[in-house]
Amino acid sequence: MTSLDLQSIGLREVNKKLQSMSIPNSLATVINPMGGHAIACGLQHEIQVTIDGHAGFYCAGMNKLANVTVNGHAGVGLAENMMSGTVRVTGNASQAAGATAHGGLLIIEGDTSSRCGISMKGVDIVVGGSVGHMSGFMAQAGNLVICGDAGEALGDSIYEAHIYVQGNIESLGSDCEEKDMDAEHLSKLTELLARANIKANSKAFKRYGSARTLYNFHPDNAGVY
Amino acid sequence: MCGIVGLYLKNEVLRPQLGSLFQPMLSQMRSRGPDSAGVAIYRDPVDPHQLKYSLAHDRADFDWPQLCKDLDTACDCQSSVNQIDSHAILVSTASERTVSHWLKENQTGVRLVGSGSSIEIFKEVGLPDDVYSRFNLAEAHGTHMIGHTRMATESAVTTAGSHPFATGADLCLVHNGSLSNHNRLRRQLEKAGLEFQTENDSEVAAAYMTLKIREGASLREALEQALIDLDGFYTFCVGTTTGFAVLRDPIACKHAVMAETDDWVAMATEYRAIASLPGSEGAAIWEPKPQTIYVWGELQ
Numbered sequence: 403m404t405s406l407d408l409q410s411i412g413l414r415e416v417n418k419k420l421q422s423m424s425i426p427n428s429l430a431t432v433i434n435p436m437g438g439h440a441i442a443c444g445l446q447h448e449i450q451v452t453i454d455g456h457a458g459f460y461c462a463g464m465n466k467l468a469n470v471t472v473n474g475h476a477g478v479g480l481a482e483n484m485m486s487g488t489v490r491v492t493g494n495a496s497q498a499a500g501a502t503a504h505g506g507l508l509i510i511e512g513d514t515s516s517r518c519g520i521s522m523k524g525v526d527i528v529v530g531g532s533v534g535h536m537s538g539f540m541a542q543a544g545n546l547v548i549c550g551d552a553g554e555a556l557g558d559s560i561y562e563a564h565i566y567v568q569g570n571i572e573s574l575g576s577d578c579e580e581k582d583m584d585a586e587h588l589s590k591l592t593e594l595l596a597r598a599n600i601k602a603n604s605k606a607f608k609r610y611g612s613a614r615t616l617y618n619f620h621p622d623n624a625g626v627y
Numbered sequence: 628m629c630g631i632v633g634l635y636l637k638n639e640v641l642r643p644q645l646g647s648l649f650q651p652m653l654s655q656m657r658s659r660g661p662d663s664a665g666v667a668i669y670r671d672p673v674d675p676h677q678l679k680y681s682l683a684h685d686r687a688d689f690d691w692p693q694l695c696k697d698l699d700t701a702c703d704c705q706s707s708v709n710q711i712d713s714h715a716i717l718v719s720t721a722s723e724r725t726v727s728h729w730l731k732e733n734q735t736g737v738r739l740v741g742s743g744s745s746i747e748i749f750k751e752v753g754l755p756d757d758v759y760s761r762f763n764l765a766e767a768h769g770t771h772m773i774g775h776t777r778m779a780t781e782s783a784v785t786t787a788g789s790h791p792f793a794t795g796a797d798l799c800l801v802h803n804g805s806l807s808n809h810n811r812l813r814r815q816l817e818k819a820g821l822e823f824q825t826e827n828d829s830e831v832a833a834a835y836m837t838l839k840i841r842e843g844a845s846l847r848e849a850l851e852q853a854l855i856d857l858d859g860f861y862t863f864c865v866g867t868t869t870g871f872a873v874l875r876d877p878i879a880c881k882h883a884v885m886a887e888t889d890d891w892v893a894m895a896t897e898y899r900a901i902a903s904l905p906g907s908e909g910a911a912i913w914e915p916k917p918q919t920i921y922v923w924g925e926l927q
Contacts, residue, residue, distance in 0.1 A: 436899060436902035436903070437897065437898035437899030437900075437901065437902040438899060439899075455908055456898055456902065456907070456908070456912060458897060458898055458899050459897070474908070474912070475884075475898060475912040475913075477882075477884070477897065477898055478882060493912060494912060494913050494914070496882070496884065496914050497879070497882075497914070513913065515879070515914040516878075516879055516917070534879070534914075534916065534917075535878070535879070535917065536878075553916075
């Protein structure tokens with residue numbers, strides 16, 4: 403078990419040490435994060451990292467294989483462009499969580515703010531609470547599971563990602579519509595909730611996706627462009 | 628860029644330490660705004676028949692005691708003054724209207740930065756730690772403070788262009804963002820009789836709030852109107868006699884985070900500004916929603 407004190411050794415040293423840990427399931431804890439930015443970014447090995455406290459912007463960005471847990475709150479751009487592995491936040495997260503992420507599992511146990519999963523490209527995101535406006539904007543692939551409510555313009559200009567919502571939706575964005583919840587979707591949702599260790603009844607969710615009316619230019623759609 | 632911070636101490640035991648608790652908050656926002664810094668502190672309310680004025684002058688050797696004497700003679704009032712670096716806190720029995728008119732007519736180099744019963748505003752060009760020490764704020768006591776670190780985008784780096792900007796008695800505003808329609812609004816406000824010291828877009832927001840409140844709006848109503856009339860990006864923190872209010876633009880373009888414990892409530896552009904507060908590790912932390920008015924203390 404490696405303990406790294408961010409306040410005493412600084413961000414670059416913390417990230418250098420984490421990035422150099424290559425033995426699978428090695429354990430590391432970052433203490434005194436004090437809201438520092440870009441903690442545990444660019445990890446490429448299957449290690450277990452705990453950030454013991456609140457993290458700042460861009461925490462666990464570009465994560466590959468590693469399992470990162472933030473015991474607290476995370477700032478803007480959590481797990482941005484994650485490729486694989488798992489990132490979990492026990493508190494709330496700020497804007498653009500999981501932006502452009504290609505793979506892996508991102509769990510926010512509390513609420514997250516606007517633009518959660520913006521331009522997501524294959525990541526699975528499970529939010530225990532609610533999400534802010536413009537979440538799932540231009541989401542291309544993957545699953546966004548929202549156990550609470552969703553803000554304005556959910557799934558605006560969405561491509562082929564799936565959005566599952568248990569609570570209320572303030573409004574759907576352009577070209578986002580409710581879809582049938584087939585057995586395969588229910589099964590996938592149940593699996594994601596189980597993997598995220600979030601207790602919720604998958605049958606209480608509704609599924610949303612692309613109406614595919616924006617895929618090609620059509621003069622009749624001018625009003626929604 | 629720019630960084631904004633606010634701290635309200637619920638626990639009276641902490642109030643003697645307000646200045647020392649607030650310093651690392653402002654200091655952490657240095658990288659977001661190294662051009663200038665400023666704070667509003669609420670402390671030592673004056674007697675009901677008096678008002679407190681925050682004044683500033685570019686000359687360090689400006690004769691503040693003489694200004695005080697001249698004011699008393701000219702306006703038949705009783706005043707006292709305490710110089711703190713480039714600023715001075717004047718306590719006077721004269722009304723705000725009398726003092727601002729007299730200053731305008733007789734003291735052209737003196738800027739009236741703010742007024743009220745307990746507000747004091749200090750702002751200067753420079754790094755936040757340097758500004759903070761110039762005004763001896765680390766030892767300050769009080770109930771709450773709001774602060775700003777500026778990275779100028781819309782207008783010159785000057786003391787007058789620094790935040791906070793006063794918006795009425797015991798009210799002031801700090802702004803992170805940029806307004807798109809400030810030139811048009813400034814012209815409209817000038818027609819309504821408001822005067823501007825700078826080309827700063829945030830000063831326009833402050834003047835807008837001042838006019839709305841002068842016209843009889845409550846602070847909440849003024850903020851609701853601002854959502855309609857101000858075009859651009861903003862996270863505002865508005866200091867009031869009893870606390871502060873936070874408002875973000877409809878798409879929440881500019882960062883903001885809030886945190887609360889039994890002892891204090893805080894807001895900041897980034898959480899790292901809050902991390903040094905006692906008990907922050909166990910605080911409830913969340914992001915304020917767009918176009919939603921958050922208030923601590925009573926909203927006038």
